[in-house]
Amino acid sequence: MEKKDIEETKIVTGENKIITRKKLFEDKANFHKEQAHLSFEEKIRILVKLQEIASRIKGSDRIIWKT
Numbered sequence: 001m002e003k004k005d006i007e008e009t010k011i012v013t014g015e016n017k018i019i020t021r022k023k024l025f026e027d028k029a030n031f032h033k034e035q036a037h038l039s040f041e042e043k044i045r046i047l048v049k050l051q052e053i054a055s056r057i058k059g060s061d062r063i064i065w066k067t
Contacts (some may be wrong), residue, residue, distance in 0.1 A: 007022040019027075038046075048065050 009021040010018050011021055011024055012018055
């Protein structure tokens with residue numbers, strides 16, 4: 001398979017939206033660029049939310065930071 005064929009591979013997302021592999025990786029890169037510009041405080045708020053989600057899934061033995 002050629003690189004162009006791989007980049008144009010179609011992917012169905014969880015929202016039943018069809019995108020190309022290339023578009024998926026472009027969106028991922030843009031997401032990370034946006035995240036890099038968040039304030040430190042906002043990054044910590046996001047981390048705490050993720051810890052709470054993980055705690056509900058994995059059990060209560062996880063440490064959840066206080067904000």
